[in-house]
Amino acid sequence: MRFEEEPNSHIQQLQVKLKQLPAPDCLDLTWHSDHVCLLTDDGSPTTIALAKGLTERGWIVNILHFPASIIAKRSVLPASINQVVLKDLSEAHLKQQLAEITNNYGQISAFVHLNPLTLGVKDNILGCESEKSILKSVFLIAKHLKKSLTAHSRSWFFSVTRFDGELGLGQKQSFQNPISGGFFGLTKTLNMEWEHVFCRAIDLSQELGDSISAELIIAELYDPNFLITEVGYNLQQKRTTLVAEINTPLPKSFGGKHSRQLSADSVFLVSGGGRGITAQCVIGLAKAFQCKFILLGRTKCTHEPAYAQACVDEKELKQRIIKNIQAQGEKPTPIKVQKQLKAIFGQREIDETLQAIVQAGGQAKYLSVDITDAVALQDQLATAVEHFGSITGIIHGAGVLADKLIEKKTEQDFENVYSTKVNGLQSMLACVSQLEHLVLFSSAAGFYGNIGQSDYAIANEILNKFAHFYKRHYPTCHVISFNWGPWDGGMVTPELKQLFAQRNIDVIPIEVGTKMVVDDLRASVHEVVQVLVGSPFLPLSGELEPELQTYRIRRKLTLEANPFLHDHAIGGHPVLPVTCALAWLANTCLPLYPGYKFFSCENYKVLKGIVFDETLANEYIIDLKEINKSQDEVELNATIWSETTTRKPRYYYNVRIKFKLQIPSMPVYGTYDDTQDEALLKLSSYQDGTLFHGPSFQGIKRILNISPERMTVECVLPQLDEKQLGQFPALAFNPIAADIQFQCMLIWVRHFYQAASLPLLCQKGEYYHSIAEGETFYVSMEIQSSTDNKLVANITSHNKQGQVYLRIFDTEVTISQQLNHLFVPSYAHDSAKLLPFWRNFLNVAEWPGEVLLSALFRRFVDNVVYDESAKFDSIKGKSVLYLANHQVGVESILFGFSLSALTGYPINVVAKAEHQDSWISQLLNHLYSYPTLKNPELMYYFDRDDQRSMLELLSNIKKVMIEEGRSLLIHVDGTRALSCRQPVKQLSAVFIDLAIELDIPIVPVGFVGGLPIEPLKTRLEFPAGYTRQNYYLGQAIYPETLKQLPNAERKTLILDRLNKLAETTTKSSPPNHHFEQAVHLCMKQMGVSEVRAVLYKVLEEATVHNTEVRTLLQGIHDGYLELMNSPEGRWLGELGLWLTEGKLQINYN
Structure with a gap:
């Protein structure tokens, strides 16, 4: 497979980093018996x-053993395997x-190299x-397999190494064999030279088991995606x-290893x-830092002959050389x-370099000196080191093509x-302590591979892997490996520059590349x-097979x-x-047609939705x-289906898709209406229940206008x-951007029909250009027809200029x-009431704390559910005693934040005194210390071993519930082992007496999605695995009921209700590994x-x-916060310091 540079690119420095991939799909294929x-x-x-x-999958396998002098131990295999x-x-x-294998067993159509874990060399x-x-x-095997592997429509060249499972970039596991990095350069180059051969390099964690490793390799062999050339699997x-x-520098406050400054x-x-x-x-570094340099090269140091001195014209110099050769009685051959001539020019260039440095x-x-000769190099360096001092840095720029x-x-x-x-780098390192x-x-030939440069790609990928290896072992050393694209100079002639321009390959100007080195x-x-350094490569289109093809791919x-x-x-x-x-x-098709881009779909039918419940199929x-297809475009029919338990097909989606080599230029939408309705601008469709979509889909910021048309x-x-989009990355197009168009239809239906809608059909769709991150764009919908049961519309996403x-x-819904x-936001019932309630309660128009509390609520709360038989409406606007089955934590804060708004009554939370210094208390105290706020004192702390503290608590509770109209949340058992997993066995009679005395109902509460048991000082107070929690409210128990029961039976009734509630609400959300990874990063x-x-x-x-x-x-991201010297500014600065644990630099104007 061949690649070209992305059009309209500019010289830029790109950071090589890991990107998470979803598990590979599985392409149905048949192994030929003679292969x-x-x-x-x-x-x-x-x-x-x-x-x-x-073998179990029908492949004919031959094993190739290396000589015992290389790998002493051979695997013992069944006799049936040749x-x-x-x-x-x-x-x-x-x-x-290789010839004998072909003659005796069949044509080789797949090669898989398993590299040994390590050969024991450390020094x-x-x-x-x-x-x-x-x-x-x-x-050399690849050289002689070229004819065999390129003779088939589906063949494989795979290499498998054992670095760290993260392609040498992992931070948790070290590796000892950077030379194996050469397999990546080789494999990626073959991927370019051999258009129809599936080439991939795999890196497996050394800690992965043998059977798991084999299964992962097999999964990669069946992957239909030809565009991915290297993958890694870590221990997990x-x-x-x-x-x-794009390399985004870390803020100064983010830490990192510091090196000694150049001088x-x-x-x-x-x-x-x-x-x-x-x-x-080097000259650029000398200008910037006045360093000392010991320059190494193959050019012999000689004095320029007298006949050549002062001659700068190449033609004249050649004539002088010819005369000199003839004068010595020799024939002046070309x-x-x-x-x-080369020797003279070479020596002049060296002299010019030395002079420029001085x-x-x-x-x-x-x-x-020959830098591959370590002994000779050390001998020659002795005098230079004695003169300049110890070598502190290496720049390895030598190379041969x-x-x-x-x-x-050869x-x-x-x-x-x-x-x-x-070996040159090895020799240089041996000279430095x-x-x-x-x-x-x-x-870049190492990173991407390059046609004709398999050996060069091998060598440069070894350098890249060694850079990561060296940095791992010497973290304070400043290590950088520049993967250069072509430079404007040296071997790049005007003819080559013209060729590069035709292929949209940027040539690096000398001053730009030099500045990058100096700045780094x-x-x-x-x-x-x-x-x-350069621009990302894109795959070039190859020759399409003339016959119409079919593919079956599983996921x-x-x-x-x-x-x-x-x-x-x-x-x-x-x-x-x-x-x-x-x-x-569309994403599935992309790697099947390298160089082609998704353009349109037609007759897209939704036959049945895929729901993640018990109906989810094991495989789709x-x-x-x-x-039809041509060199300009490919058109396919695509269907998603599954098999039922009775082996019958169940169809979900069907569509006709078109791919083009060149996407037409962006058309202009000429009827964009930017009229703004002030009443609509204030609507919040995600908060008021119009849309059910959570944060990942919330792209609509304002409704500008809406009408029947x-x-x-x-x-x-x-x-x-x-990574967050998982198995549905924005490759062919961004599915979230497209989903916003369907959200518009739902808003319109809600507005005019007070109903919900589901997609049925899209007659045609066209995709022209991606939408940039952070860019404001507009979606215009034109109604074609509507009835009580169907809406048909045309929808266009465009920029302000109409492009x-x-x-x-x-499109029909x-x-x-x-x-x-069914269309209720999963993260918040009646969520639109949260902010208005708290703003009214705190008597503030806007409060930064509400953003954080709302964001915590959306991240960690799934549902606030109440038992219908509890007649929840009957306890709105009243003081209530909530008894929960869980210890105080962030769930108590979020429960109080949400339920206070839903019931119209603020909720006070009771906690033990030891929690007064917890991060939750620290954060709440700061949030409520905002200059325009008066702390509402929603937290009460008590010392359970101090009777006076308990009496004071009860006095305060009675006061706020009677005089201030508050409700109360108390946790009846203080062990995290409960977490809705064990029945609650303890309940103080004080709370029952309190409810009867104040004539308030008791409502049992179940928190589902428990927290792990941890010491208070290290407790996160977030759900385990960052799941979302559910808060369940059971049937209210009224004082009249309690008064009719003996004291012992009152406790039994409440505990029974509480435990039964826990029994019916044990289901919790799965861990959110993506958010967890973002947190750890x-x-x-x-x-x-x-x-x-x-x-954060x-x-x-x-x-x-x-x-x-x-x-x-923005300040935390930049590591620097500039604020006004005002109460609000200082409050924000203190919050920033608290969030960054004092690492933020703050300037008050």
Whole structure:
């Protein structure tokens, strides 16, 4: 598969980082009986498990054993599996054995290399000859498999390494064999050179079991996605790949390892530094820091001959060289002339470099040496080190090219390219005892692969992996590996520049690249190890097979993999949005047609929705059938279905999809109506129950206008990355952006019919351009027809200038008031009452605390449910004693926050005195200390061992409940072991007497989604696994009932009601691993506790921010907060310091 640079790109520095991937889909395929899968033996049980697993699936497996001198232990396999033992690793022997396998067992259509875990070399990481021998052998095997593998429509070249399961970028597990990184460069290059061969490099955690490892490899072999070339699986089987994204520097307050700043005392050892691009970077560093440089190169140091001096014209200089050769009685052949000319120009360039460094204020010395010869290098360095001082940094810029397709490569090509990059670095490191800076000049060829540069890609990927390895072991060293694209200079001739321009490949100007090196080494915080300089590559389209193809692809759906679907629940159950189903189909097609882009769909039918309940199928099947195709476009029919328990098909979605090589330019929507209705602008469709969508889908910010004929809304997409979107990433198009169009139909139906709606059909949809993160856009809906049971509309998403992003035509939804009870926001019943109540109660127009409390409520509360027979309405506006089955925690605060608004009565929470210093109390105290607020004192603390404290508590309770109209929440048992799992056995008679005395009802409360038992000091007070909780209210028990019972029976009745409530409400939400990962990343970046990270992330995802909260979030992100010197400003600064644990820099004006 070949790649091109993304059009209209600019020179930029991209950070190489891990990106989480969903589990691979499974392509239905048939293994041919006369084809062979060649599998190398790594000497571990993984080989046995993989061979067995493939054989059970019908594959014909042959095992290739390396010589005992390389891998001493061979896997013991069944006699039914053919095996070949290599006597040596010479190219001739490898070629012979591959031919014999083909002749004896069948044509090789799959090759899987299992690299041994480690060959035990620790002190000579880059010099392990066994590792190198295996790598070169696989390189040569690939060379001689080219004809066999490219002869089939589906063939495989896989390499499997054992780094850390995170492609060398993991933080928890170390690895010892960066040379194995070469397999990634080789595999990615073959992916470009061999268009129809499925090439992938896999990195498995060393701690994964053999059978699990085999299953993961097999799952990758069946993956239909050709575009992914490398994946990793860590111990938790989290699947990741590497991407290059815009490098966002960490705020200064986020911590990080600091290195010593460059100065005139810094001494760099520089390979390839006498000439070319590396020399220009060295000159730039000399100008910035006046460092010292020991430059290494192959050019011999000679004095310029007298005949060449002062001659700058190349033609004239050639004539002088010819005359000099003739004067010596020799024949001036073109080779001799060019050799002397090159030597003269080379020496001049070195002299110019040395002179430029000195003029910039630095010092430099040039040594002519073979950097792969460690002994010679050390000998020559002795004098330079004595003169300059100890070497503090290395810049490795040397490299050799031998560009050829792999089938034309030679062993010598491999050695020349490999030794300069890898052995050269090894030699330089051997000369230095302690480094402050390690700068590696790698190449985009290593990160992406590149046609004709398989050996160069191998060497550069080893450098990349070594950079991560070295940083892991020496965290205070500033390590950076620059993966350069082509530079404007050196080998890039005007002709090559023109060729690059035709392919939209940016050439790096010398001044731009040099500045990047200087700026990177100027930084004191250095967390980024590998950067790509250039633009992202996109796949080039290849030749399509002339016959119309069909594909069958399988997928398992889980809520755990798609947590955002909790925000799209109907009737209490998450439901797959129709736009996600379409994105699923389009995304599945993308890797089948590299270079093509999704453009349109037609006749999209919703036959049955996918609901995440007991009806969820074990497996869903996509059938793709090509209808017609050309080199410009491909059209397919796509269906999603599953099999019932009786093996009958159940159909869900059907659509006709079109892909194009070039998407037409954005059309202009000419009837955009931006009229604003002031009454509509104040509506909040997500809060008032019009829409059921949770935060992940909340993109509508304002309804501008609505009429029987049309509607316009203003939108901003919620910030969701591909990890959060799980199995439905925004690849072909953004499914959330498309879902907003259907949300508009629901708003319109609610407005005019007071009913709910469900999608039925979309006659046509077109996609032109993505919507940028944070960009304001508009959705205009034109009504085509409407009846009591159906709405048909055209909907267009566009910018303010009318340029169309996406549009759908003749889209139908059903209208039914019978659906109303299902379309209730899962995260908050009557949520629209929360903010108005609290603003009224606190007598404030707007309060930053409400944003945080609302955000916590949306993140952690699923439902507030009451027993219908309890006649909940009858206890609204009254004092109530709530008795809960759980200890005080954040759930008590959120319960009180929500139920206070739902009942119209503020709720006071009673807690033990030991909780007075908890983070919850600290936070609430600060929130209620806002300058325009008076603390409402909603928390009461008591010392259970102090009788006076108890009496004072009861006195206060009676006062607020009688005089101030408050309700009360008390937890009847203080052990976290309960958590709705064990019956409550204890209840103080004081509370029963209190209810009777004050003539107030007792309402039992069940908190579902319990918390783990932890010491108070380390307690998070958030639901375990960051699940959402449910709050259940049981039947009210009135004083009249209690008075009729003996004292003992009163307690029995209440405990019975409380425990029965817990028995019927044990179901809780699954853990939210994506939010948990976001929290842990925040902890690492900000250097704060988990509590603070949770609060920050919850605030960050809030859909509504007031000015103060926006200022706070931006300040925390930047690490610097600038505030007015006012009570409000100082309050916000104190909150920022509390959230960041004092790490925030604040300036008061």
